[in-house]
Amino acid sequence: MSRVTNVNEAPVATGDYVVYWMIAARRTTHSFGLDHAIARAVELKRPLIVLEPLRVGYRWASDRLHAFVLQGMADNAAAFAKAGVTYHPYVEPAAGHGSGLLVALARHACLIVTDEQPGFFLPHMVAAAGAKLAVRLEQVDGNGLLPLRATDRAYPTAASFRRHLQKTLPSHILTFPAAAPLSRLARVVRGAAIPPAILRRWPAATPAMLAASVSALAELPIDHAVAPVSVHGGSRAAADVAEDFIEHKLERYGDGHNHPDDDAASGLSPYLHFGHIGTHDVVRRVWTQTGWDPSRLAGAKVTGAREGWWGLPRGPEAFLDELVTWRELGYGFCFHRSDYASFDSLPDWAQRTLGEHASDPRPEVYTLRQLETASTGDPVWNAAQRQLVGEGRIHNYLRMLWGKKILEWSPSPKAALATLIELNNKYALDGRDPNSYSGIFWTLGRFDRAWPTRPIFGAVRYMTSGSTLRKLRLKNYLARWSPQQMLVV
Helix, strand or coil, X not given: CCCEEECCXXXXXCCCEEEEECCCCCCCCCCHHHHHHHHHHHHHCCCEEEEEEECCXXXXXXHHHHHHHHXXXXXXHHHHHHHCCEEEEEECCXXXXXXXXXXXXXXXXXXXXXXXXXXXXXXXXXXXXXXXXXXXXXXXXXXXXXXXXXXXXCCCEHHHHHHHHHXXXXXXXXXXXXXXXXXXXXXXXXXXXXXXXXXXXXXXXXXXXXXXXXXXXXXXXXXCCCCCCCCCCCHHHHHXXXXXXXXXXXXXXXXXXXXXXXXXXXXXXXXXXXXXXXXXXXXXXXXXXXXXXXXXXXXXXXXXXXXXXXXXXXXXXXXXXXXXXHHHHHHHHHHHCCCCCCHHHCXXXXXXXXXXXXXXXXXXXXXXXXXXXXXXXXXXXXXXXXXXXXXXXXXXXXXXXXXXXHHHHCCCHHHHHHHHHHHHHHHCCCCCCHHHHXXXXXXXXXXXXXXXXXCCCECXXXXXXXXXXXXXXXXXXXXXXXXXXXXXX
């Protein structure tokens, strides 16, 4: 199953260079996209130009999201400079100013290579670019262990997808991107010259911009009220987070990742979302830590079971189920369902039961502003919302409760969905990601089954803050995200 597909039918030209349009796999290691761009440059005996742009006109653009991406661009600039590869980090000063840059580069190019990612505005952007370009545009799927086209439909549940994954993955699991593709580059790949007219019209980002300085961000027409967080973006930070997780938390992930006070979550979601680290890199680190190798899958029985297929201890087994099964379930759903962000993408039973209970009385109805400012009567929910605003994430288990309570407190299921998308995508570093939409829509029934009927929820799974308090270790978490502590911080 090839990971490379043509976006358009334009020819490969006899140009001056190959362009890698880096839009999703924003890294210089473990990248099928970068591997393919280098291979094409060597094949065509042309140098490589890497274009990594950052738009300002996308929905929810903010200092928080821009800073995280820019920190990754700074890492990439250093890595490409060391390797002698021409790298052009472009940051739009105003919406639309980047229009025409790719076409201008393509006039002198043999072909363009880019990343395939099925979420947010990226598929539409790539398709539109392919229609404009006079040279071939090839896209490379580096989203997960299983290629997107290794599935023929959007799977309705994790269990059904898990069976398909266990049957199909062994034939793909030995194909990995290069760990360090820039370490020994052919001379032909290096030293491309970008036409001066292009540099004048679309200059590279300044060092201050790549450092995401306050003054540089202030010049951009983005939301300055959503401030950067302490979590640093980029491939170097991603590698540090992965190393710390695997060395200190992986073993207790199975029991501990649901408990906020245990601090056993990986923290990798934002880095995976922005492509600062890839699934293959993380999986290889897990295999190395546990002494596992793919030969252990030989003859593995396809059961669809959540545990046992990898043959690992509970912590690594549970983590791989999250990283591979659940994450790739969401990516596959977005790939096969362009309406993945709409209410109509919910399973029929969920739409029906939520519709039947849409007019049920609510115990409370909060406005978007009340929810955004954590002004509800529920201290557990308020703590989760404060974490989202203050840190750019919500603890995994509490994210489920957070969504369920918004459904309970909204005037209708469709209003709840709009609020969930707005708050998540505005504040979460991993918002707008296919896997993030999985979490949002799970609260409304996607990838789940029908449960006993209740008011408001119908047959959609119900959760309460009271039961969460009884189940989880939360004392330190609630103290950390209390209003008093937030004032101190």
